[in-house]
Structures are given as structure tokens and as C-alpha cells.
Amino acid sequence: MAPSQPMIAQPWTVVGEGAIGLLAAAHLHQAGYPVQLHRRSAGSFAFTLRSMDAVVSLSLPNTVHSPYCFILLPVKAYAVAEAVQQLQPLLAAKAQLVLSHNGMGTVEQVLPLLQPEQGLWFLSTSHGAYKPDRSTVLHSGLGQSVLGALNKAALLQQHNVEAAMQAALGPLQLQTDIWPSLWQKLAVNAVINPLTALHQCKNGELASSNYSAAIKLLIEEFVQVATLSGQNFSVGALHHRVNQVIEQTADNYSSMQQDFAKGRPSELDYITGFLLRQAAQHQLQLPAHQAIYQLLSQKSPR
Structure with a gap:
């Protein structure tokens, strides 16, 4: 209160x-x-x-x-x-x-x-x-x-x-200890924000089966780097959470989608980029996140 x-x-x-x-x-x-x-x-x-x-x-x-x-x-x-x-x-x-x-x-x-x-x-x-x-x-x-x-x-x-x-x-x-909450939010942002920015779509469009394979890969890679960083997540629980947010915000545009649509700097380096830096510290490759990072970097006004 x-x-x-x-x-x-x-x-x-x-x-x-x-x-x-x-x-x-x-x-x-x-x-x-x-x-x-x-x-x-x-x-x-x-x-x-x-x-x-x-x-x-x-x-x-x-x-x-x-x-x-x-x-x-x-x-x-x-x-x-x-x-x-x-x-x-x-x-x-x-x-x-x-x-x-x-x-x-x-x-x-x-x-x-x-x-x-x-x-x-x-x-x-x-x-x-x-x-x-x-x-x-x-x-x-x-x-x-x-x-x-x-x-x-x-x-x-x-x-x-x-x-x-x-x-x-x-x-x-x-x-x-707020870090588990920040990592969970990062998991959602690292899926929804880059995909909607890349495809210039509303959050709800990610519920289409066209995106299922990409979402699954991004979540699986996230769990790998999170585990090595001391955070305990399951692929299934995160997949449920991501789907939940997609459904709840179906009519919304993500902040990153809006940034790219309007030619503004984005938080890509602090979402996908952060994950890639964490993975590099553990000599871990994240090919799905790396690919989407490179595609979006080419479009970024940075």
C-alpha cells in the first residue's frame, strides 16, 4: 500500500x-x-x-x-x-x-x-x-x-x-537477490525483442508456428549460458514463460522493434550482446543468438 x-x-x-x-x-x-x-x-x-x-x-x-x-x-x-x-x-x-x-x-x-x-x-x-x-x-x-x-x-x-x-x-x-528475476526477464527479452525487431512484427505474431524452431533454439542456448553463469532455469519453464508473455502482450510492439522501426539506437548490446559476452567467458558458442545479433547489427543506426 x-x-x-x-x-x-x-x-x-x-x-x-x-x-x-x-x-x-x-x-x-x-x-x-x-x-x-x-x-x-x-x-x-x-x-x-x-x-x-x-x-x-x-x-x-x-x-x-x-x-x-x-x-x-x-x-x-x-x-x-x-x-x-x-x-x-x-x-x-x-x-x-x-x-x-x-x-x-x-x-x-x-x-x-x-x-x-x-x-x-x-x-x-x-x-x-x-x-x-x-x-x-x-x-x-x-x-x-x-x-x-x-x-x-x-x-x-x-x-x-x-x-x-x-x-x-x-x-x-x-x-x-534480484539476479534470478533479471535473468528471467532477460530470457524473455532475448527471444521476443530481437525476433520482433528482425521481422518488424507485433509480439503476438511470434505465436505462429513459423517462429517455433527459432524460439526453441534461442531458449535452449539461453539456458546453457545461464547455467554456466550460476542461474538455474529449465527449458520447459522458460518456454512457458515466453509463450505467456507473447500471449499477454500480443497487440504490443516490443521496445526493440520500435527502436529499429524509428531508426533509434537499441538495447541489443545489453540483451543479445550481454548473452554473447557471458558465453564467451565460458568458451561457449550461441549460434542462434549470434546469427540474430549479426543480422540486427547490420540494420542498427549505431
């Missing part, structure tokens, strides 16, 4: 103006938290949040208070390290940073950038949101979130961070 009043005096700073970030910012504001945006443009940012049961118009200030004590970074994986580097001069000595994105590989980039008393968290969410235009956010799918601390400094602020993220993107589950 979200608190009616914030448990902290300091505001939350949401980085960027992406759909999930603005959704979280709106929910924090509605729960009574002071919220500001950190973005390139000066001035306040006005937008409308449309959900299944309400339409809310908000105007949030842009970087009014610093140093930043509590920060949500719902930016693309490839932009995380640069964003944290730019934020460093603005961070409080005991700042708490919450990463939230698809893919893996950013935690290793960010931890060395933080001071000893600065906490790092990861929030993985299944809430769906997108922006049909710059100033409108559609909450397209109700979801839930998991949150995990990634260093000891984070545990000192657990109550404050957990309460705020419950308000922002709940219902929330706090996990002492």
Missing part, C-alpha cells in the same frame, strides 16, 4: 522524460512525494497521463533541488553509464540511485562510479507505458515490479526506497 505522505523530506528526481519514468513520476506525485525531472531542456515539463480509469494532467519542475538524494533512472541501458557520469556532481554523498531498463550489463558499469556511501538499486517492472506524442503518456498495461539492492549502501535506505517505488510502480516485491 503506497504511503499517503512521503517518508522522506527530499524530493525524488526522475531522469529523462521517457514513458515509464513519467508514469512513475506521476504516481509519486499523486502519493504526495515532491518530484522533479532531470532532463536536457530547461523549465517545467507538462504532460497528460492516461490510464484505464483516469486522465491526469501534471506539470513537474526541472531540477529545482540539488544535491539529488533519491534518483530513478529509467533510461535505456546504453545511456545509463553516461547519465550517471553526468549526474555525479549533483549527487548527495549518500544518494540512492534506482536503475530500471531492459537488458543487463549496466550494474558493472555504474558501481565503480559511485562513492562508498551511495546506494544502487535495480527495479524491474512489467508495467506497460508509451508516448503517442511528446506530452502524453498512456499507461497501456498494469503490471508489477521487483526491487533489489545492489550494494551495502543501498540497504541503509531500504525503507525509504521501497516505500517510494511501491508508490511509483507497485505492487512491489522486494528481493534480497
